[in-house]
Amino acid sequence: MWGQEVVSVVRRKARLRTAVKTAAALLALSLSACTAQPAPAPSSSAPAATATFNFGTGADPMGLDPALELDSESFRVTRQVLEGLVTVDATTGAPAPSLATSWQELQDGLAYSFKLRQNVTFQDGTALDAAAVCTNFNRWFTLPAALRGGGNSTAFKQIFKAFSDDAKNSVFKNCTAMGPSDVTIELNSRLSGFLQAMTLPSFAISSPAALTSMTADTLTASVSGHPVSAYGQHPVGTGPFRFTSWQNGKVTLSANQNYWGTKGEIGVLNFITYDQPQIRLQALEDGTIDGYDPVTPGDFDALVKNGEQILQRDPFSVMYLGINQAVPVMADLKVRQAIATAIDKQSLIKAFFIDGSQATSQFIPPKLSGFNNAVTGYGYDQDKARKLLAESSYRGEPITFYYPTNVTRTYLPTPEKVYAEIARQLTAVGFNIKPVPVPWSDDYLGKVTSPGDHALDLMGWNGGYADPDNFVGPLFGTPNGEFGSHDPQLISKIDRARMLPNGPDRNDAYQSVNTQIVQTVPAVPIAFPISAVALSNKVATYPVSPVLNEVFNQIKLAK
Template structure:
């Protein structure tokens, strides 16, 4: 899964300006994000009338950025992968965004908000004078149209919904109202809206920073029959709207072709327009081709950098920027496969994987092995939960005393892709498979190209006993890490653990403080004891940039919008 800091009130920057490094040294600049208070009672924003859009100067600039995979679709409500969000973040905006300095929820299409009713509703004041890219006005009714659309998504559109952020945050849709915490959306005048919840959600404002909750033009949703998946985009079933999203963002979607998405600057954007006129995201399956394209000037930057390319970039004196780790790479265990229900089998898998070797050999330096799914700088990380240590002798003993009798274990892994949390998936798979074979497992490799539906294959019910996956954190709350994976039954893990679900449901509604931290401590302990999946690493990810780039809005939650890219002046 995708589509991921510091302890509360630690003032640190989350953006960094790249600098030219001396040869053979990487001046890698880490971006970090602050945990803001999640139960914000009011957050003032700039007065709409005081917003003065920046004027673009100089000749039109085309910026080409290389990526490691194609997007799955461009309707953010129905996707959860970073490459889709990389595009939609440029085109669409939500009510709130991440503050670039402290990571807390900050004004975007809403200029201020107020918590009401002990966290059961939030009233937002909306930004005036904003239009969608199709010329229709942005207003309160547009906000409610989007929220009601997400709540009422039909099964034919969403499937079981487990891959949508709406379900991961609000738990269910309108066809199961008793299990959903979404309470409705009310228009309070042209520029006022109230969102209601059925129970408090401490990370609600943080969750609204997710790209999935960006506001689309209602007219474009209707014109594009957004709930009817009758088109194809990079091999995925999508709607007409997902072929041409329309929002209020700094860039307008222009076109897509195999391996390429093109956008142009929005001339009527309400905020900072920036220097880039044409923005192109180009897919390069192989790390070497991305590197070559940057070196020859075909690309102005790319993401992600692999460990092998990191050294080459440093030696060539290229700019390399590192993000603060805010993702987890893990091995998924599917308990719908009968033998995986045996705890001893799952413990043997965990004890048989040498995380240190994996981290040292296949990830960027600074990546840490982990025994937990919550990053250590988030509240809720439990120092007393180191996870099951690597011990092949113990692993063999566990396997011998288990119900496993040599059955074939299908191990799914992605090919032809580089992810921020998994830079070299084939090599990581090969090492883990070798280690598990050495302790007695009969491993059957099942490689699937990322663009041929890998994510769907491993997140849907199926015969995948093991899978390589990762989770990019999207906002600074522990629920964003444990909730999507373990907070409800899903096809990826085949998990039926009412106790774990109950603990997560309770923890996400507790106010910030010792009780909430203790609740997530207990969740970490339960996950470590029951081994529904094996966390491997908290990866460092990095991007490479050409010397034409003077500043880049680096973000650990990948909120990197290209109107904030600054370019060096051309030589005179």
């Protein structure tokens, strides 16, 4: 087990080695452009991809229907198979052409028109057209209640607020095919981050034929206790890779020879799950895999010593401690304040996160508008925490603390160690902590985001696009089972902020949202973590992305 001093030594050594490479991908803050030019057409004479590439991951996907999942391992796979109307520009973070070559904002932000790319087919041979796009939007809008989960469990709910059975409260109005290659999306209210939201992998366009033939809206199977449909086990899109198989901790994809864009060099792509960091590291060292994600702080010394590459992502996620106010004692503000004050964030980051990770008192990263420099949060003060606890209604009741095991997340490299240290700090000020370890593969995500007895939980949020709403909207924009609270004023503030045009008023609105979250403590933000990918020397370039938009046809292999 790594001690704090040992980790620091490893980091100091790692900083001195030139083998460590840092990705300098920047996220643009000005993301309001409404038009784009088509991407250049790829050469059709490129040779067929033949290489096999094996990539280690920290967990299995939850499912492969991106409309119904929110975890990064599911999206890692579906990003290869499916595409959306727009994608993320690797340099600026702005929306860039994908299945749409250009777009235009209409009616002062109440509608958007898209021009679709010509001669694109889904991997089952059916054509991409405006009707196919609308089939997907209409499916998301009319999802059966059984598929929606609780709170903000689908991206559609996070972005558009409501489904067709509550149409008056939905931001989405309709999708209309204006011609074979022209589609218009109408909204009931302005959504300034609409184009940015469309870059999310959740809004990738599936083959309508596959959705029908594999009964995508009927959950007939289970993956590690998580319900999925037949389509959720065999997605069909327009992307550079086709789904081949998923079994025994390995997802296999093959190159889509009919792909409209750059096909890349990889013919067979395997994502292989290793839930323990040391096993991933060993697999890279012995050549079983060609890369893995995520790197833990304890990996650095061995990776550098062996001459492997480490690519660090710019921080664009937040790790936090969730607090469930549906558990009666957690409804007491002083109890929540005592929790926030008892946590020494700096010691956690120094011991368990990659160098450069930053402590935080708010959920919106400092690169985005809405970050509030005036918000300082609750500083670490054990005496103050004890005083707050003594003044509260807490009388020593067991506090159930859920944390994931057998997993490594980009926002939480070593969850068991982070849990142990936070539990120690809370116990030191008078809390009676009851540990509830839950294997990630036992639907940890579902358990802590649904109503239940979890008083505390370890979680994180990976940013998907460069807009402050992406960080506070999904977590606090509607009541949800993780936090067990209903704060109409906070929800109203978030709703207002997301509709304002980009500018000072919107920035002020999100700063106000930040302030209220700090004051009411529905959760305790702890860190903006840096994450990293390890790669063998087989890899010449890798498309590292702060928002994890890493599509493997962009990998260049060493000659």
